[in-house]
Amino acid sequence: MLFDPVLSQWSDLLFEATLVVLLLALVFSTLEYAARRVARLGTGVLTTVGSGSDRPAEEPVDPPSTEQPGTRTRADRYGRIGIALTVLAVGTHIGSIVLRGLAAYRWPLGNMYEFTSAFCLMAVVVWLVLVRNYPGLRSAGAFVLTPIVLLMFLTGTVLYLQAAPVLPALQSYWIIVHVTTITTASGMLLVPGVSSVLFLLTRSDRFAGRLPSADLLDRLAYRVTVLAFPLYTFGIITGAIWAEAAWNRFWGWDPKETVAFVAWVLYAAYLHARATSGWRSTRAAWINVLGFATIVFNLFFINMVVAGLHSYAGF
Incomplete structure (x- = not known):
């Protein structure tokens, strides 16, 4: 080999x-x-600190310390x-x-x-x-x-x-374009997913004051998703182009394609909800968490359990 x-x-x-x-x-x-x-x-x-401000948050306020100034x-x-x-x-x-x-x-x-x-x-x-x-x-x-x-x-x-x-089916320059883009976008979306979970946790008295401000978490989840979503969209489009070249069809509702499209719809819904009055905070955060859960489901369950045209990548 x-x-x-x-x-x-x-x-x-x-x-x-x-x-x-x-x-x-x-x-x-x-x-x-x-x-x-x-x-x-x-x-x-x-x-x-950081709540209600658009500037970068400073370090969380620490209690008075007996240590010498400057330490x-x-x-x-x-x-x-x-x-x-x-x-x-x-x-x-x-x-x-x-x-x-x-x-x-x-x-x-x-x-x-x-x-x-x-x-x-x-x-x-x-x-x-x-x-x-x-x-x-x-x-x-x-x-x-x-x-x-x-x-x-x-x-x-x-x-x-x-x-x-790799197998012959993957020996294409499209693996550089498509897989790299999807990997980059998916990795970026992990951080907004966690941020939205933490945002929801800040609603609880148990975590209030022990995490970054809810406003900062919500704002960063939105901003990173705004950057990652176009990449994810481009990845799906290039995957369809590669599918046409390899299988003579742009879209075949393969399990991985289908779940990837569901994730795309959820993130589009999150961005829309984030800009909609009444859905900006908690409801939008739940959609973002569900979107990332769908990506993880697609990464593991679909690849490792469900048989499809994408199963050749192995695990």
Whole structure:
């Protein structure tokens, strides 16, 4: 079989390193959240900033500290370590994907293992960009990294496939255009999905004041979805063009095509609801969560359980 075993091994090692580093980042992000929560509960401070403002939120307000001026709080130190580890994980993850492609002599998005790996990478990159521009979001890092770490674990165990050339049906330049676009859009949509879940949680007294403001979460979920939706639309269109070239029809209501279209309708409904009076907040957030749940359903259940024309990608 045509592949480079040495590069493939290094790719696998970098993937495993990425998973370990992301797990450590999750631990420190959780410690940051716990430290902020304990400090606020101990002093009665339950205020976060960023609500009602269109500017990037500052760090959540910490309670008065006995530390000397200029020193960082424990929560801030945990958070910065978590972000630094996440940046390191992006570097090792990119290396893993690049070496995977070089090992197999092809574009590294030919099966479920590679698709889900790139999906997680894009989600982490979007998260880091948002935290860079909206520092107040950092306290939600544990909630964003948890599904990513779980997906990475499943990718490296259940979905793992050895590097190898793809089947003839996938040997087309359309794999670069279509699959890359769908992967990018889907990974981007993970962050709005989590943001909408957190937005709904802020309605509960149990979480109120311990997460970024509801206004900030809702605003960012909308803005990232606005960017990802056209990419997702383009991915569906290029998939139809590729289907016509490969199967002599643009659309055949294959299970994966059908669920992808359902997800597209849900996101279109979310964007419409977000701009509609009376649906802007809670109802729109539920539609966004349902849209991302549909993408995850399409990624795992449809690919791994339901037989269809897209089953050749393997898992």
